[in-house]
Amino acid sequence: xxxxxxxxxxxxxxxxxxxxxxxxxxxxxxxxxxxxxxxxxxxxxxxxxxxxxxxxxxxxxxxxxxxxxxxxxxxxxxxxxxxxxxxxxxxxxxxxxxxxxxxxxxxxxxxxxxxxxxxxxxxxxxxxxxxxxxxxxxxxxxxxxxxxxx
Numbered sequence: 246x247x248x249x250x251x252x253x254x255x256x257x258x259x260x261x262x263x264x265x266x267x268x269x270x271x272x273x274x275x276x277x278x279x280x281x282x283x284x285x286x287x288x289x290x291x292x293x294x295x296x297x298x299x300x301x302x303x304x305x306x307x308x309x310x311x312x313x314x315x316x317x318x319x320x321x322x323x324x325x326x327x328x329x330x331x332x333x334x335x336x337x338x339x340x341x342x343x344x345x346x347x348x349x350x351x352x353x354x355x356x357x358x359x360x361x362x363x364x365x366x367x368x369x370x371x372x373x374x375x376x377x378x379x380x381x382x383x384x385x386x387x388x389x390x391x392x393x394x395x
Contacts, residue, residue: 251293256283258366259297262375262382265346266303268395273307274349276385276394281354281363285388294359296366300382304369305342309334319348343369 261280265273279285283295309317317334337345350367354360368377389395 249288251288251290251295253294255288256293256295260300260377260380260382261297261385261388262300262302262377263385263389264302266306268307270307270309270313270346270349272394273301274346274353276389276392277301277350277367278353278363279392280385280388281350281366291355294362296363298366298368298377298380298382299385300368300370300375300377301346302370302373302375304346305338305371307346314338319345342371 263273263277277299280299281296282291283289283297286295289295314335315333319332319334319337320329321332322329334345347364347367347369351360351364354363368375386395
């Protein structure tokens with residue numbers, strides 16, 4: 246019996262849409278990361294980019310539990326001496342609304358050459374409108390119910 250190996254010509258990419266309003270940040274990011282990788286497909290292979298596109302509406306209206314708004318910190322360095330910057334989740338939501346969800350998804354993806362390709366297929370919008378109606382996106386809520394995410 247021959248081993249099936251997926252080629253990029255065989256990959257069929259779908260478009261999914263989800264509304265982030267009222268959804269938990271971690272659970273939402275986990276669901277999005279799995280769809281971007283293609284783990285919901287029966288022919289998933291970890292070394293082949295077989296994921297789908299994901300459109301997120303209201304990307305700044307997710308929820309978090311506990312005191313994460315003030316206690317969760319995002320650290321980055323400017324590569325100058327004493328250049329460590331620390332920002333809270335509340336600051337990120339106020340000043341860069343979609344960046345918190347983008348970082349959550351990016352950090353749930355594997356750290357390899359495919360990570361940039363996955364992130365290019367993530368489309369984040371702060372409002373209810375998007376410009377991808379021509380792609381006829383499906384609702385991601387069905388997969389979320391199957392995986393019991395929300």
